Amino acid sequence: MATKASRAAARLMISPAVLLLLGWMIVPLSMTVYFSFLRYNLLMPGDNPFVGWENYKWFVTDPSFSAAMVNTLLLVGGVLLITVIGGILFALLLDQPMWGQGVIRIMVIAPFFVMPTVSGLVWKNMFMNPVNGIFGHLAQAIGMQPIDFFSQIPLLSIIGIVSWQWLPFATLILLTALQSLDQEQLEAAEMDGAGWLSRFWFIMLPHLARAITVVILIQTIFLLSIFAEILVTTNGGPGTATTNLTYLIYVSSLLQYDVGMGSAGGVIAIILANIVAIFLMRMIGKNLDA
Amino acid sequence: MARAVTASRKALTTAIAGALAFLMFFPILWIVVLSLKTEVDAIRAPWQVLTSGWTFESYGAVQERSDYFKHFWNSVIIAFGSTLLGLVIAVPAAWAMAFVPGKRTKDVLMWMLSTKMLPPVGVLVPIYLLFINIGLLDTRFGLVIVLMLINLPIIIWMLYTYFREIPGEILEAARMDGASLREEVLYVLTPMAIPGMASTVLLNVILAWNEAFWTLNLTASKAAPLTAFIASYSSPEGLFYAKLSAASVMAIAPILIMGWFSQKQLVRGLTFGAVK
Numbered sequence: 388m389a390t391k392a393s394r395a396a397a398r399l400m401i402s403p404a405v406l407l408l409l410g411w412m413i414v415p416l417s418m419t420v421y422f423s424f425l426r427y428n429l430l431m432p433g434d435n436p437f438v439g440w441e442n443y444k445w446f447v448t449d450p451s452f453s454a455a456m457v458n459t460l461l462l463v464g465g466v467l468l469i470t471v472i473g474g475i476l477f478a479l480l481l482d483q484p485m486w487g488q489g490v491i492r493i494m495v496i497a498p499f500f501v502m503p504t505v506s507g508l509v510w511k512n513m514f515m516n517p518v519n520g521i522f523g524h525l526a527q528a529i530g531m532q533p534i535d536f537f538s539q540i541p542l543l544s545i546i547g548i549v550s551w552q553w554l555p556f557a558t559l560i561l562l563t564a565l566q567s568l569d570q571e572q573l574e575a576a577e578m579d580g581a582g583w584l585s586r587f588w589f590i591m592l593p594h595l596a597r598a599i600t601v602v603i604l605i606q607t608i609f610l611l612s613i614f615a616e617i618l619v620t621t622n623g624g625p626g627t628a629t630t631n632l633t634y635l636i637y638v639s640s641l642l643q644y645d646v647g648m649g650s651a652g653g654v655i656a657i658i659l660a661n662i663v664a665i666f667l668m669r670m671i672g673k674n675l676d677a
Numbered sequence: 678m679a680r681a682v683t684a685s686r687k688a689l690t691t692a693i694a695g696a697l698a699f700l701m702f703f704p705i706l707w708i709v710v711l712s713l714k715t716e717v718d719a720i721r722a723p724w725q726v727l728t729s730g731w732t733f734e735s736y737g738a739v740q741e742r743s744d745y746f747k748h749f750w751n752s753v754i755i756a757f758g759s760t761l762l763g764l765v766i767a768v769p770a771a772w773a774m775a776f777v778p779g780k781r782t783k784d785v786l787m788w789m790l791s792t793k794m795l796p797p798v799g800v801l802v803p804i805y806l807l808f809i810n811i812g813l814l815d816t817r818f819g820l821v822i823v824l825m826l827i828n829l830p831i832i833i834w835m836l837y838t839y840f841r842e843i844p845g846e847i848l849e850a851a852r853m854d855g856a857s858l859r860e861e862v863l864y865v866l867t868p869m870a871i872p873g874m875a876s877t878v879l880l881n882v883i884l885a886w887n888e889a890f891w892t893l894n895l896t897a898s899k900a901a902p903l904t905a906f907i908a909s910y911s912s913p914e915g916l917f918y919a920k921l922s923a924a925s926v927m928a929i930a931p932i933l934i935m936g937w938f939s940q941k942q943l944v945r946g947l948t949f950g951a952v953k
Contacts, residue, residue: 397773404770404833405785408792411826416795418803477697484682485691493937494702500936501705502887504908505925509708511911512918519918521707524722554701560952563944598952605948612796615889615904619911633798640802641894649802657799664794671949672787 416657422650429644442651446639452652454627455635458542462631463610465546466553467603473550474557474602475595479587481558482565492562499555503615510548511537511620541621541628548616553609557602564598565591597670604667611660632656705929712736712922719918735923743906745924752902752928754817755892756885759824760832760878766825767832768874774833775840776848786837790949793830797890808895815897823895824885832881835946839873876942879935886932903928 423442427435446452481492498506515536517523523533536544568591576586614633617623623630623638630638636656640649710726711719718729739745774782804823805814813819843866851865889904896905907928910921936943944952 393777394779397777397779400769400773401785404766404789404829407766407826408789408829412792412795415800415803415807418806419800422802480690480694480697483690483694484687485694486687487691487695491691491694491698492940494698496936496940497702497705497933499943500883500887500933501929502904502907502932503889504893504904504911505929506704508907508910508921509704509925512921513707513711514704519720521723528722551701551704556947559940560944560948563941564952601948601952608794608796612798612890614798615893615908618893619908633796636798636801637894641805646802646806653796653799653802656796660794660796660799664791667794668787668791671790672783 419650419653419657422646423654425647427646427650429646435647438647442647443655446648446651446655451627451630451635455630455632458627458629459611459631459633461542462546462549462613463607465543466549466610467606469546469550470553470557470606471599471602473554474561475599477554477558478561478565479591481562496555496559498551499553499559501552503552504619506548506552507616507619510544510551515544537621538625541625545613545616545620545629548620549610549613552616553606556606560602561595561598564595568594600670601667604663604670607663608660608667611656611663632659705933708922708925710922711918712926714919716917716919719922735919736927739920739924739927742920743909743924745906745927748901748903748906749927751817751900752886752904755820755824755900755902756882758817758821759828759885760881762821763825763829763832763881764874764878767829767836771833771836771840775837775843776845786834789830789833793827797827801894804891805894814895815900817900820892820895820900820902823891824888827888827891828881828884831884831946831949832877834949835877835880835942836873838945839877840870842873843869876939877946879939880942880946883932883936883939 424437424439425435426438426441477495481488481495485491501509512520514520514522515534517533517535520533522536526533534540573586573590576590581589612633613631614637617629617631617634618637621629623634627635632652633656636649636652639645639652712735713731713733714726714729715732715734718726721729774786808814808819813822847865847869848861851861856865886902887904889908892902892904893908896902901909903924907921907924910917910924
């Protein structure tokens with residue numbers, strides 16, 4: 388039983404964390420919203436007049452905005468497709484009895500721990516470089532024209548790199564979920580004559596549904612903010628071929644010093660992320676009651 | 678109960694899984710190989726790379742030309758500093774919520790989590806301007822603060838789930854045996870909480886070590902951790918594959934090893950307890 392005194396002590400113990408997070412949320416957030424209504428460029432000193440929705444209008448009507456939205460969608464969607472399907476297959480495979488399971492699992496998970504700038508640069512140079520990369524060497528060896536990944540299929544290349552980083556995450560989560568499946572249920576189904584496919588479709592997949600949703604939501608939150616991989620490989624190019632929303636906002640705020648425009652973009656990014664966050668929070672909240 | 682499986686089927690699964698695992702792991706393996714070659718050999722075709730001589734010279738060259746260990750040290754300070762600072766703030770909070778839950782505890786937890794959903798780029802401008810004004814740009818202290826704040830919800834959340842697994846009956850038993858609050862915390866709770874705290878630290882050091890949005894945008898050269906240092910290889914002059922590989926191997930090796938120990942906690946930490 389919690390007494391009144393222990394309640395007060397508990398409140399005191401929680402307050403530093405709450406105050407810090409409150410400050411971290413409210414101060415920069417309200418500044419972003421405030422800046423987004425100002426004409427404010429660091430290259431043009433002077434007063435920063437209030438301009439209403441002008442920044443939003445410019446940001447949204449700029450052709451690079453629609454390009455960035457499409458790229459963001461393709462990047463997030465492409466990586467999700469690859470990692471979720473690949474993750475399910477990997478999890479099913481790793482769940483089977485085999486020798487050296489521990490070592491195999493460790494090798495599959497390893498890419499998740501590679502920092503984004505390293506994986507971006509390693510794939511760009513050691514693999515996708517048309518002259519010196521492994522793919523280039525292999526293409527030449529069999530007499531084919533090497534693909535220049537970052538000029539011919541730039542967005543697809545980045546989707547590939549990011550998928551390599553996130554496939555281990557999906558695999559690990561789905562494998563964990565799969566291992567909590569009741570084996571007797573599967574055996575009973577097998578004895579009743581259910582084939583492998585129907586066991587997968589009617590027992591495993593429903594059991595995994597929740598974990599799959601969690602993987603999709605959490606990855607979406609992180610994938611919306613992909614930045615380092617683009618910075619070290621293509622700088623958003625060629626043109627705007629690999630510019631996502633995060634990168635576009637980075638360009639307008641830190642490269643063009645347009646604080647007002649960058650902030651307007653920031654507000655849009657926050658709204659987008661929140662749409663996903665609402666669903667994720669609901670799922671996590673439900674679990675908290677259990 | 679494990680089902681009986683024929684040896685041949687087991688061998689087939691092992692072969693398929695092993696081959697796929699090798700493909701996933703290959704890029705990491707390959708930079709280890711390239712880091713042990715000369716620059717001239719490192720850009721040859723893979724079969725020529727494997728048959729060429731081995732050398733450690735790239736590791737020395739990375740340190741000599743770019744003061745590698747300064748950046749390594751920055752990473753260590755930023756990753757551990759932010760995690761430990763976060764722990765100091767999170768332990769009391771998680772403790773209170775786990776052992777003295779109130780009506781609003783769940784709301785507070787969910788709200789804390791929601792701060793994690795804020796896309797960093799949404800607050801890039803104000804944080805950047807604030808850092809310029811306070812003089813925190815390109816300082817390790819500034820990054821420790823920012824990374825502590827972005828990881829604080831995860832730390833609190835993980836600790837909360839661990840603390841909740843400590844059975845309340847044990848505390849009651851200790852109290853009945855006449856333990857004071859101090860003894861209760863010191864001899865009963867702490868030993869039970871240490872494994873959970875260790876996993877929390879492990880996962881958060883990994884996350885902070887690999888964080889590559891704030892570290893790239895808020896540092897120039899002085900406080901740049903390895904994420905930012907490696908990014909400087911994106912505009913190279915001349916041959917650099919072997920040196921890039923050596924720098925990369927040293928940057929990911931410690932975290933790879935820590936990561937292997939934290940597989941289970943990774944699931945719990947990154948799904949906020951939604952998948953266990």
